[in-house]
Amino acid sequence: MTRPADLRDWIARVEAMGELQHVSGAHWNLEIGTISEINYRRKPSAALLFDNIVGYPRGYRVLTGSMSNARRMAMTLGLDENLDTTQLIEALRGKPRQWEAAAPQFEPEWVETGPILENVVNGPDVDLTKFPAPLWHEHDGGRYIGTGVAVGTSDPDTGRINLGAYRMMIQENGRSATINAEAGKQGRAHYDRWFARAGRAPVIASFGHDPLLLMVAGTEVPNTISEYAYAGAMVGRKIPVIRGQVTGLPMPADAEIVVEGWIRPDRVLPEGPFGEWTGYYSGSLRPVPTMEIERLYFRNDPIILGTPPGKPPNDYSYMRALLKSAMIQDELHKVGIRDVRGVWAHETGGGRLLIVVSIKQRYCGHSRQAGYIAAQCQAAAYMNRFVIVVDDDVDPMNLEEVMWAVCTRCEPSEDIEIMRKSWGSKVDPLLADPTVPYNSRALIDACRPFEKLDTFPLVAQSAPARVREAVAKWKELFADPRFPLPETVIPSGAVHED
Ligand SMILES: Cc1cc2nc3c(=O)[nH]c(=O)nc-3n(C[C@H](O)[C@H](O)[C@H](O)COP(=O)(O)O)c2cc1C
Known part of the structure; x- marks a missing residue:
């Protein structure tokens, strides 16, 4: 099935599917955020395209709710739009490994020109407040132009390009923006290594693009693979990119708004708080690396791809749950865990905090093995808190069934394992000390004891x-x-x- 060429084509497809709603005349100051929140509480929810935003020219738009159901995810991936969530996970099984293997054949295609060059602004004239970046939540510390963002960095040794979705808040009256990449994220590792080598790190950030790129940027792709190549492999088509005029980094040729410049170790500004995917405002005002913008590129009538987080389920919790579930299942398979019948990274945990794995038990220790690896494999290691392992008669997506298994097959004194000092996050509402973002996690083994499989009631x-x-x-x-x-x-x- 052919898939959209860029964000505008994507929007046209969603319109044709009957899943787009147009909103005219909303205010960037909390109104877009509130409407988006009400929308993502609807089941099913629409994709919303905001235009005629108060104080902004017609055509300067914001899209939210982009990937909150199976049909829009499938369309974005070029898969059958009629698949439901279970079928879509089934269709995605094995795909992450295939994409990894195929990525080298889909390195991006360098092109000379593209719509992103329609408007080019030099550093001193940059003003990000010219775009209708919303104040999403009441207690946010500023206007976040980067939510569905893709931040591009490079490995100073290999040149590998990483894309990461790291929230970006407008700073200095629109002249700059902070990039909040958490410890352990690949973009941050890149710029730390650039600091050691050159005293500054090149960076490029796109605020509106084919939602496929958000999927890739917002997902833990192995750090050996160029993420444009991974995105290309996902859809079997090379992503066209243009060389940035300042840093030489690639930017999507058909992106909507891109900034290019540098991060320096000593250039930090207070950032936050921000209503995060955990369902809480994370942090207080904290110093965060600030991008020195040397170029701004944008299409005529640009569209911001907005993915406002908040108390889950939220704007992108479905996207994350789906991709995480497929990737975790793949990682379990890769390391040889047998008979995994299903994995679901529940939206209520933002697609991270609560993972349920269902297995057909084959030997003593099978369920613990699956649980430990699910809790710590690369796709799940960041900010997991609970892994529940259930037998194959329990649907891992159905929380009622899962909790019934916990209530009846898990003996707390025997069947709950605690892992300490795991990879936590600054956005964790329970975090005591933000300088050491560890967390602990529980493996809840809610499988019938293996030795009692034949005798269990x-x-x-x-x-x-x-x-x-x-x-x-x-x-x-x-x-x-x-x-x-x-x-x-x-x-x-x-x-x-x-
Ligand atoms: C919409 C969205 C917003 C995100 N915001 C942040 C953020 O502000 N900081 C962060 O470190 N990770 C954030 N993440 C998670 C990272 O994008 C994710 O961990 C990704 O794998 C990072 O890329 P990397 O693995 O190449 O470092 C966000 C993800 C999504 C989908």
Whole structure:
């Protein structure tokens, strides 16, 4: 299936799918944020395109809610738009490994020109307040132009390009912007190494682009792979890029707004707080590296790709849950964990804090092995807090079933393992000392004990075939719209079929 060429084409596709709503006349000061929040609480939620934003020219737009359902994710990835979440995860199984392997054949294509060069502004004339960057939440410390952002950096030794989604707040009346990359992130590792070598690090940041690039920038892609190449491999098409005039770093030729410049170790400004994906305002005003902008590029009538976080589920928790689930499942497979039936990184934990793994137990220790690795593999290591391992008769996406397994198959004194000093984050509301962002995590083994698999009490529910038969036979009773049947009425797993 062909996929969109750029953000504008992407928006046209969503419009054709009947999933775009236009909002005219909203204010950048909290109104866009509030409307976006109300939208992402709707099930299903729309993609919202804000235009005629108060104080800004018509055409200067903000898009939110871009990837909050299976159809829009599938369309972005060039997959079948009719897949539901479970089918989409199934379609994505094995894909991250294939993308990694194929990436070298999809290095970006360097082009001389593209729409991003329609307007070019030199450093002293840069004013980011000319774009309708929202004040998203009431207690934010400033206007975040970078939420669905892709920050490009390079490895000073190998030249490998990294893309990272690191929040960016407008600073100094629009002249600059802070880039908040957390410790351990690859972009930050790049600029630390540039500091040691050259005293400053080249950087480029795009504020509006094909949502595919946000998927890649916002996901833990292995640090050996150029992320443009990874994005190309995901969709089987090389990403066209233009060489930045100042740093030589690549920028997407069809991006909407790009800034280019430098980060220096001593140039920091207070940043935050910001309403984060954990559901809390993270931090207080803190010194954060500030980009010295030498060039600003933008298309005519530019569009900011906004992904406002907040109490989950939020704007991008579905995107993260889906990609994380596929990547964790792949990593488990890669290291040889057998019979993983499903992984779901729940939106309620922002796609990070709560991961459920379902396995068909094959040997003593299997469930703990799966849980430890799920908690610490690269795709999940940052800011995980709970991993729950369940048997294959429990649907990992269904929290009610998962918690039933926890309540009935997990003996707390035996089945909860604690891992300490793991990779935490400054956005953790429980963090005591931001200079040492560790966290701890619990592995909750909610599988029936392996040695009792044959003797564990049978589950007291009808066999799936019997339920199916009864629903078919008593159609009128169960088709009454006043009492809709839940999708989960047919038991999901290996309960006693007779
Ligand atoms: C919308 C969005 C916003 C994000 N904001 C931040 C942020 O402000 N700081 C940060 O360190 N990570 C943030 N992340 C997570 C990183 O983008 C993610 O860990 C990514 O893998 C980082 O790239 P890297 O692995 O190349 O370092 C965000 C992710 C998304 C999807």
